[in-house]
Amino acid sequence: MADFITGVYIALFFFGIFFIVIFILLHQRNKKYLFASPKPKRYYSVSFLVPAYNEEENIESTVNSIINLNYPKEKKEIIIINDGSKDNTLKIARQLEKKYKEVKVLDKLNSGKADSLNQAIKMARGELIAVTDADSYPEKNSLLRMVGHFDNEKIAAVTSRVLVKNKNNWLGKFQVLDYSIIAWTRKLLDFVDSVYVTNGPLSIYRKSVAKKIGGFDTKNLTEDIEITWHMLSEGYQTRMSYNAIVYTTVPENLNAWIKQRVRWNLGGLQTVKKYWRSMFKKGAFGYFVIPYVTSSFALAIIGFLLFARFLWIKGNYYIYSLFYAFQGYDYWRYIEFRISITILLILGITFFILAIIYYKIGFRNSQTGNKGILKILSYSIFYRTLYVIPLLIAIYKIFKGDIRWYTK
Amino acid sequence: MVYKMSEKPRVFVESLVITLFILMIGFSWGFYFENFRTNKVAESYKNYEIEALDLKLQNYYYQIMDQSSCKEAINQNFIFADNLYDTGLEIERAEEANQITEDIIREKRRHALLKTELWLNTILLKEKCNNPFDTVVYIFAHDPKNNAKVSEQKILSNVLKSVKEIKGNKIILIPIAGDMGLGAVDLQNRIYNITYFPSIIINEEVTLEGFHTIEEIEFYLRK
Numbered sequence: 001m002a003d004f005i006t007g008v009y010i011a012l013f014f015f016g017i018f019f020i021v022i023f024i025l026l027h028q029r030n031k032k033y034l035f036a037s038p039k040p041k042r043y044y045s046v047s048f049l050v051p052a053y054n055e056e057e058n059i060e061s062t063v064n065s066i067i068n069l070n071y072p073k074e075k076k077e078i079i080i081i082n083d084g085s086k087d088n089t090l091k092i093a094r095q096l097e098k099k100y101k102e103v104k105v106l107d108k109l110n111s112g113k114a115d116s117l118n119q120a121i122k123m124a125r126g127e128l129i130a131v132t133d134a135d136s137y138p139e140k141n142s143l144l145r146m147v148g149h150f151d152n153e154k155i156a157a158v159t160s161r162v163l164v165k166n167k168n169n170w171l172g173k174f175q176v177l178d179y180s181i182i183a184w185t186r187k188l189l190d191f192v193d194s195v196y197v198t199n200g201p202l203s204i205y206r207k208s209v210a211k212k213i214g215g216f217d218t219k220n221l222t223e224d225i226e227i228t229w230h231m232l233s234e235g236y237q238t239r240m241s242y243n244a245i246v247y248t249t250v251p252e253n254l255n256a257w258i259k260q261r262v263r264w265n266l267g268g269l270q271t272v273k274k275y276w277r278s279m280f281k282k283g284a285f286g287y288f289v290i291p292y293v294t295s296s297f298a299l300a301i302i303g304f305l306l307f308a309r310f311l312w313i314k315g316n317y318y319i320y321s322l323f324y325a326f327q328g329y330d331y332w333r334y335i336e337f338r339i340s341i342t343i344l345l346i347l348g349i350t351f352f353i354l355a356i357i358y359y360k361i362g363f364r365n366s367q368t369g370n371k372g373i374l375k376i377l378s379y380s381i382f383y384r385t386l387y388v389i390p391l392l393i394a395i396y397k398i399f400k401g402d403i404r405w406y407t408k
Numbered sequence: 409m410v411y412k413m414s415e416k417p418r419v420f421v422e423s424l425v426i427t428l429f430i431l432m433i434g435f436s437w438g439f440y441f442e443n444f445r446t447n448k449v450a451e452s453y454k455n456y457e458i459e460a461l462d463l464k465l466q467n468y469y470y471q472i473m474d475q476s477s478c479k480e481a482i483n484q485n486f487i488f489a490d491n492l493y494d495t496g497l498e499i500e501r502a503e504e505a506n507q508i509t510e511d512i513i514r515e516k517r518r519h520a521l522l523k524t525e526l527w528l529n530t531i532l533l534k535e536k537c538n539n540p541f542d543t544v545v546y547i548f549a550h551d552p553k554n555n556a557k558v559s560e561q562k563i564l565s566n567v568l569k570s571v572k573e574i575k576g577n578k579i580i581l582i583p584i585a586g587d588m589g590l591g592a593v594d595l596q597n598r599i600y601n602i603t604y605f606p607s608i609i610i611n612e613e614v615t616l617e618g619f620h621t622i623e624e625i626e627f628y629l630r631k
Contacts, residue, residue: 006507010431018427025419025426192419288420313555320559328621334566340445340505343438350430 005309006344012302013347015295020354026188027361034187034365035243038148046143046204047077047126051116055134056088058249063096063103065137070144078103079120080134084110089134113200114216114223121207121215129205131224135249136201137165142244146204149239156209156236157228159186159198160244171257174383175250177375180366181359187242193284195238196293198228202246209236220274222267229275232285261390262397269297269398301395304388355380435508442509445502449515452495453522459488460525467532478537485530486541489580492523493572496583516550516585523584524592530580531612542579542611542629544568547597549605550585561606564619568608571625579629 027034048066052059059080066078080093082105093105106120121129128150132138138160146158161183164176189195198205203224210216213230220226228238251257272294279290318335325331339345356376363371371379466481499519502512530543546568552558565583572581586597586605596602600609604617610628 013434014427014431017430018423021423021426021430022419025423029419313558316555317559317562320556321563324563324619327619328623329563329567329619330570333570334563338501340501341437341441342505342507343434343442344507346437347431347434350434 005306008302009306009344010347012299012306013344013351015299016351017347017354019292019296020351020358022192023185023188023358024354024361026191027365030188030191031365033191037145037241037243038151040144040148041151043072043075044128044147044150045075045077045126046071046128046130046147047079047120047124047207048130048132049079049081049117049120049124050132050134051081051083051113051120052085052089052093052134053083053110053113054085054087054089056085056092058135059089059092060096062132062134062137063100065139066132067100067102068140069138069142070140073102075126076102077124077126079106079124080104081106081108081116081120083108083113083116112218114218114220117223118215118218121210124207127207129207129210130202131200131205132202132246133200133248136162137247138202139245139247142202142241142246143204145244146202146241149241150204150206152237154235154237155206155239156231156234157195157198157203157205157238158244159195159204159238159240160202160246161187161240161242162199162201163245163247164250165247166249166252169252171254172250172252174379175257176368177363177371177379178383179250180368181362183240183242184362184366186240190240190242192288193237194289194292195240196228196232196289197225198238199246200224201248202244205231209234220267220270221263222271225267225271226274229271229285229289232289233275233278233282235282258390258393261387262393265297265391265394266397268293269394272297297391300388300391304392352380438508442502442506443511445498445506446509446511446515449495449499449502449512449519452491452498453515453518456488456492456495456519456522459491460522460529463488463529464525467529467536478533478540481533482537482540485526485533486577486580489526489530489582492519492526493581493583495519496523517588517590520585520588520590520593523582524590524596526580527582527584527596530582539611539630541577542575543609544571544579544581544625544629545609546581546583547586547602547605547607547609548583550588552605557605560619564606564608567620567622567625570622571629574622574626575629 050059050062063078063080066076069076078100080096080103082090082093090105090107097103097105106123108116108119117131128147130143142160146160149155149158162179164172164179167173167176186195186197205227209231210227213227213234216223217226217230231238251260272290275290276294278286280286321329321331321334356373359376359380360371363369363376463484466484496519499512499516503516506512527543527545534540534543546565548561548565549557552561568581572579584593586593586602600615602615606618608616608620608625610616610625611630614628616625616628
């Protein structure tokens with residue numbers, strides 16, 4: 001019957017379909033500009049900040065990939081920030097400092113990534129600041145394809161396309177698909193001035209703006225999301241260079257994956273909480289970014305609750321059946337599966353088909369290339385369902401007031 | 409290469425229009441299928457209404473006349489009861505599936521009355537024809553308030569379906585929603601002291617509350 005729950009389902013499908021239609025339309029309208037980058041009028045001086053905590057295995061490769069970037073040597077500066085590492089990171093960093101004159105080392109006590117970056121900004125000489133995680137490897141032309149955006153004075157940050165370096169197991173392979181969709185979606189958001197995340201593996205910020213807004217928020221677990229929102233809230237714009245590629249190392253087991261995603265969710269929720277008052281103010285940021293991100297969280301939670309309710313109601317019958325089975329009820333005889341055509345089924349199927357089309361186009365435009373329907377189905381049904389686990393843990397932690405575990 | 413942006417607000421408005429259009433199509437189809445189900449039930453009600461009246465008149469006739477026509481009358485009752493039972497299942501399915509219209513409830517109430525009438529007919533028929541079959545009346549809640557109740561009703565309904573399959577034309581199974589605010593049904597609830605849903609009334613003599621196995625129900629049957 002037409003009740004509250006039916007209304008919630010319809011609202012859920014409405015927003016789900018609405019967002020997917022936006023993305024599909026954005027793609028159709030702008031597909032020829034997906035891989036476009038503005039050619040820089042001049043070479044900006046760029047300071048690469050590489051925060052490192054126990055990164056002895058990766059730091060050298062990361063620095064080498066920055067050294068090898070196709071960009072004038074004299075315009076590059078690399079600051080390795082040793083954030084109180086307990087391994088040989090500092091030793092390797094010092095060796096790199098001796099080997100390359102553009103490399104500097106900032107050695108400090110452990111205080112977290114945001115604080116490390118803030119300290120490094122103070123000593124950076126470049127007009128632009130490029131942040132690169134110590135386990136990430138920018139592709140040769142990535143920098144060149146990003147800096148041209150800064151010719152526009154309104155642009156405060158430019159981010160890149162992150163691809164997966166390690167794809168050794170099922171989780172790595174799913175993350176290849178996942179990162180492809182994340183990057184593609186972010187590029188589509190670029191077309192409506194709504195790039196709301198500048199990723200950790202490679203993002204470039206205008207130093208003057210970063211300094212003006214006070215740098216990275218040390219209390220936020222995802223300082224890269226927070227600084228982007230901060231810049232957008234101040235009226236600046238952010239961009240995404242889809243053809244600027246950086247490879248990163250992704251979690252290889254479920255525990256590490258959940259831990260990473262819990263941090264993303266916690267940081268995202270912290271950021272929403274900090275900026276929700278700008279909702280429906282300040283252009284694309286207030287009218288789209290905040291409602292979109294907020295409703296993404298809300299839709300995920302509501303979707304999970306509805307799914308749990310569905311399982312509970314269906315499961316309840318079988319649990320009771322088992323109970324009565326002990327009293328002589330023939331459990332197996334009455335197991336049935338029936339499906340009726342309803343408005344929710346019609347909307348659900350429409351949403352699902354649109355989502356599949358959306359993923360299909362996304363993969364076609366990404367590292368993965370065209371993907372068969374089975375891979376798309378397993379990604380959308382199995383992997384995407386896993387998203388809810390870190391989200392629930394994050395919400396639980398917020399209610400418990402326990403977010404310290406994830407801070408360094 | 410020129411770096412071009414789309415016309416921003418337009419894409420949101422267009423997406424909204426497309427989404428509303430999809431929603432409208434969804435609603436239209438939803439209404440169509442819900443009305444289709446309801447109309448199907450309503451249509452069968454129209455036919456059964458005539459059949460019920462016919463049966464009632466036949467019963468009057470048999471009561472005035474002799475017992476030689478019992479076999480024919482019983483046969484007619486079984487056919488009618490089976491049809492009503494099948495439509496009852498259809499109503500339950502339609503009620504589960506219909507999410508935006510409420511017309512099916514009206515049909516359910518109508519059918520509850522038809523089934524009550526069938527029950528009264530069978531009582532008269534049994535008196536006249538020397539109890540040739542058993543009557544099992546299943547009284548259930550139309551809108552059970554919790555999952556436990558939903559499960560219990562579904563389970564008992566399945567058990568009774570099996571009893572009917574085993575006994576065939578030896579029993580008449582009449583499921584009636586007992587809480588739809590219908591005077592005739594409420595009256596019967598009072599007469600048979602039904603305070604718990606689901607309950608089973610066997611041959612107007614025995615009342616069983618809640619779950620019972622096939623064997624337990626069979627124990628109370630005469631045929």
